[in-house]
Amino acid sequence: MIIQLKENASYKECDSLKEMLDSKSFRFTEVKTQLGKYLIALGGNEIDIRSIGNLRAVRDVHAVNDKQQLVSSKWKTSPTIIQLGNDVQIGHESFSLIAGPCSVEDKVQVEEMRNFLSDQQIDIMRGGVFKPRSSPYAFRGVGIEGLKYFSALCHEKNIKVITEVMEAEKIEAMYPYVDIFQVGARNSQNFNLLDALGKVDKPVLLKRGLSGTINELLYSAEYIFSGGNERIILCERGIRTFETSYRNTLDLNAVPVLREKTHLPVVVDPSHGTGKKEMIEPMTLASMMSGADGVMLEIHKNPEKAVSDGAQSLNFKQMETLNQKIKMTSEFLKDLNGKF
């Protein structure tokens, strides 16, 4: 049960509510987000929810049976749209394109990339500065200094910056330079990081774990939401299966299921999801038809020279072609959805 509190509810009024929940054996958690105050009440006896709704402190009350509460579409039925400023948004009736290199390498690379994105009217650039790598001896990123020029160069052209944060204690240092914090697949259940991102007033893109279920992804989003941050984007990026013909198995089934279960926007990462550049175009277009709100793509001027993930990066020419196809498909989808 989600009980939304009135902004001006007094302590006394809130206490009456809590006493009532207590008397009915509910456990409850107080949640204060940047947009509102809630009590999440779990367990408890049979109750007529109108007896809650009539209390002074209460603005609204919803019975939600799922274990994921605040991210559920049963509570909030309208889709959440993430506003990023300058008319850039993710979610609902616009298809978002996020592109950039796997790793930020140097200023020249960022500048060329940003110019290319700007020409292509792509509004959001991805690029890792802290890289999670299986081996301690692999390249681990240019770090915070790289983030600074990445951010400065992009913002000059009104391009938004998304980059991965790997630990709670880096959030503060990264904060001024980042428009969207990305949580990688390996940190999808790093609950301390999720808790910390709940305190941040910038959007979070949360990737599904390598063997993460849909429900676990929603639980992880619930951590961020109940921590205080309602602006969450979910990302399908391929799961681990027995098949070895591709690096991961991009699971587009997740898209319609998430669309049904949650009000949060869903983007797809076909680059990591497949690990093979030849598959990116068909899987991007397939993502669009499955209902995704956007895709995140790895591109590189010279994929064969990339410090990481070259095999799954498009070059500029390929991106340009795909961008045109995405636009045509986007128009077509509007048509199609308009007719039915």
Add this chain to the structure above:
Amino acid sequence: MIIQLKENASYKECDSLKEMLDSKSFRFTEVKTQLGKYLIALGGNEIDIRSIGNLRAVRDVHAVNDKQQLVSSKWKTSPTIIQLGNDVQIGHESFSLIAGPCSVEDKVQVEEMRNFLSDQQIDIMRGGVFKPRSSPYAFRGVGIEGLKYFSALCHEKNIKVITEVMEAEKIEAMYPYVDIFQVGARNSQNFNLLDALGKVDKPVLLKRGLSGTINELLYSAEYIFSGGNERIILCERGIRTFETSYRNTLDLNAVPVLREKTHLPVVVDPSHGTGKKEMIEPMTLASMMSGADGVMLEIHKNPEKAVSDGAQSLNFKQMETLNQKIKMTSEFLKDLNGKF
């Protein structure tokens, strides 16, 4: 190495060829399909393939390194089109729609279905008469008698019949009534059945196994092809993963990978692939964009009364809407591919 023989090659000419292969330590398999004669030569020493090409018996020779030979697109680069008569075909530049119930139930059901398909201009009807069921106590199909009326009713309206064959010894009895033999996921590596279907002069739709790799699917197709039957359609139908939000995990990644590896057409089964009727429409449209040559769908007049798989069947109204969307998307795809 695939060596295509001249139709009129003499025994003596063939023997020279075999001696040469022998002397170079090749193992070889003679393959006679309904369309040609081949020697598949594996292993062997370094050889200049022109020395083979120059022999009298040889029409053509191709070096193919893959373990799948005859199904490889490295050998036959043009896509295979399966002609079913009356201008019905599967593969290449036409998107095929196969629809029908999971199980054939009775004459009335088949007649209503066939009329519906005819109205919808859907040319191929699916329907199981021998049902593979996990439990021996579940409904196991109407059998050969059901197939007879299923076939008769469909053929009256020029609708083609596809149905599953579960054992080699049933092929003969089913033969007069079937237009496409379907091999189910559980029989994907039933090599005796595959061998037997190699002797048949009707097309075979081969489903990927529940935990079957792409390579295993191609090997299984190679069984049918090398057994003599070149008319094979591959079918992605969902794999088994850890995720429990859907019955299977439809793996659309298989589509672009198969398109690259083989000349055979590829269709997708979103009904079994997901097990949830709400997911069928988005996953069907996504299949189209991933490059599939067709889809196979389960539909039922009253899904909630179906003897099997009701949860994953569309009703007639839903099928009608989806059919319109498929047609619009098909037109759009022609446009899109025409421009690039």
Add this chain to the structure above:
Amino acid sequence: MIIQLKENASYKECDSLKEMLDSKSFRFTEVKTQLGKYLIALGGNEIDIRSIGNLRAVRDVHAVNDKQQLVSSKWKTSPTIIQLGNDVQIGHESFSLIAGPCSVEDKVQVEEMRNFLSDQQIDIMRGGVFKPRSSPYAFRGVGIEGLKYFSALCHEKNIKVITEVMEAEKIEAMYPYVDIFQVGARNSQNFNLLDALGKVDKPVLLKRGLSGTINELLYSAEYIFSGGNERIILCERGIRTFETSYRNTLDLNAVPVLREKTHLPVVVDPSHGTGKKEMIEPMTLASMMSGADGVMLEIHKNPEKAVSDGAQSLNFKQMETLNQKIKMTSEFLKDLNGKF
């Protein structure tokens, strides 16, 4: 509900029973095995089972809620022991060792192997004569002629023969030479084959599918049992997972779970289960402690020269050592179980 009928129940007495079940909306299946007659009744309304038990036709009645009925330990609580003659048995308080080559190659190989097994007091020899191979161009076995000498040579020394049957129509030809029919992982849900083996009066060893669940394995066993053959041995042989350090992931968890759910004996195949000869010894001993009734091992005089599966075969010397360890562990287990 499992209703065991009296051997001498009259038609009329049986009819009364069926009418009663009918009136309570049960669906029922008549099962006649080599050991008894049963009615398996599913669905149905609430019923006091004593009202069934009191009927003349009924010898015994058990309420079993599982979907697997006759193989369930809720019905038959004592472990099933498979008698093979000459004091050779599988199941309950004896640990069985089945060993032999992956493929029968020739008479000399069989004779050497049989002599070795005889020296080692190993009573059951495995050996494939029809080989299920992913590729149609791989070695596919010596066939029925090979089975004849395999059988003749083994029986001379009172060694029992187990070999894989891949299709129902081969059963008859194989019958005189086989002591246990083996169903391979790829045929674990080949329901026609399972049905056919239900009619046979020799034991069947049924392997778990590559991605087969425990419940599916039990359902497949239920096919054989309800087809008429109660003498079934289950075999864990490794499942398909994401891990690539071993060929399959031998799943010893299956052993205690099967021991709890079914009365049938359970053996383990560490050779296929791991695909690596170094792992066979530790996984064999681990199998014993997990509660297995036996193991099936691949051995070869010269593993590096084996026509198939050399990488997972022990040589004679390794088998000899392992045999001693198995015997010691077997003694220890008797001690251990005796004390608690």
Add this chain to the structure above:
Amino acid sequence: MIIQLKENASYKECDSLKEMLDSKSFRFTEVKTQLGKYLIALGGNEIDIRSIGNLRAVRDVHAVNDKQQLVSSKWKTSPTIIQLGNDVQIGHESFSLIAGPCSVEDKVQVEEMRNFLSDQQIDIMRGGVFKPRSSPYAFRGVGIEGLKYFSALCHEKNIKVITEVMEAEKIEAMYPYVDIFQVGARNSQNFNLLDALGKVDKPVLLKRGLSGTINELLYSAEYIFSGGNERIILCERGIRTFETSYRNTLDLNAVPVLREKTHLPVVVDPSHGTGKKEMIEPMTLASMMSGADGVMLEIHKNPEKAVSDGAQSLNFKQMETLNQKIKMTSEFLKDLNGKF
């Protein structure tokens, strides 16, 4: 290539070595652990390693081709033993038993548990004080205050304390109270945490990820080792597969493979690995025979009242019985290994 440096090597001597590596195009990483100084050199041209070995700075040099270097048994062939003080150790020829509740609940619980362990001569107690939970509304642990009494009560009786650390910034606060830091499955690739634990001079028990490969586990251990901490214990705790009869699929195959690949000790967690208390005893004994150096078990005075994981916890009586069986099996294993 692992180059162990002399403790007293001069800067100049080291520089000569680095210049040489540079000239041969090696990338290298300097590693200083609590026990020694190393250069890990990767890539590079063909080189006669004696030319390295002859340099003044070098104590020893090993060619290791694996991507995991310092944890490899190709470099350090003798098994690593983790000394915990008071004659408590993990690894090599002693079988270790770690037991305790999933979650620390209160002082009374810890005191009763500790007394029980002391009676049972179990030297190491597990107990979570920070709990990683899928849902933000679940119990998340008693925190650092709980750790203080947990540690104090255990140390009174010379029982060592192992508990999970979920974030780098908690290490310092936990340090005085912990004997072994545990890294949970969800943090198996939390590289910041692994880096931070490399700086700590207390042992680390590292769990395999839910869908972590053997190689990824070794890479994660390499992070800790190359960060400076050589005292690492690996833990198999079940992987995620399609099977739903158990919570996870305990993968005992990992034990012999890890024993071959690494010198680090390997323990098994059958409680999380299976999630079912009935399976713990057989899987514990099976672990022993597979070659494990120890097991970690969840026990609780009243499993049905545990705040978490009751379904997979043994009660005291069950633990007592299992402890006796472990001792008997341990004796038997010494016998067995003594004979061969």
